[in-house]
Amino acid sequence: MASRKPLIAGNWKMNLNHLEAIALVQKLAFALNDKDFDKVDVAVLPPFTDLRSVQTLVDGDKLRIVYGAQDLSPHDAGAYTGDVSGVMLAKLGCTYVTIGHSERRQYHDEDDDLVNAKVQAAYRHSLTPILCVGEGLAVRQEGRHIAHSLAQLDGALRKITAEQAKSIVVAYEPVWAIGTGEVATPEDAQEVCGALRVRLAELYDTEVASAVRILYGGSVKSGNIAGIMAQPDVDGALVGGASIDAGEFAKICRFSDMPG
């Protein structure tokens, strides 16, 4: 069994200007210490407009916080007004890029083909995708949540090699639990995260499956993180609302100190 270092990633969504971004990262850096970073990888995913400020702070103060973007274009350059490419994100020192978040799928009609093209674009520029999958409420009520999440995984990984897949981060985010306060139970999270890992072994091999970090996302808070992290196939969390409060996010990053 590979040992997977947990990853706690904060998806700020469309919140915080570049000055607020600097303040939040400074507070977070102050709240966490080397021992925390030895135990957990901590990432922030600010809006595009904040990335340069975050890069300058992280580089200047040699912080162990890493950062990434919330989306990227499937194209590398050209006449794509409003889009941001993997080339640009790599130049800004991004480690991660979120792909296929349910809010992109819902509000920008992103389908599995586009998600797959974006995953390929990320790998072209050595960015690590945080690939989001997860079902809506109706699918959950019909009991098709596992099949739905596995189909999204299959679609996103077309043409992705085993070598590439080893480094991907998969985030299981049941849409009904996002921003609703309706957190999935630790057992719900484990059920789908476990199934995703089995599918990775089927698509590739056990080496890939045991290397990939699988996160849970959906109303994660300091009060529920410990139970979620206790699950064998959950390797971290993709945190939305609670990630724009530095104190709360730091507590989530210190999940091993939180009551279960």
Ligand SMILES: O=C[C@H](O)COP(=O)(O)O
């Ligand atoms: O990317 C993060 C997820 O959408 C979860 O958001 P939330 O923690 O606000 O529910």
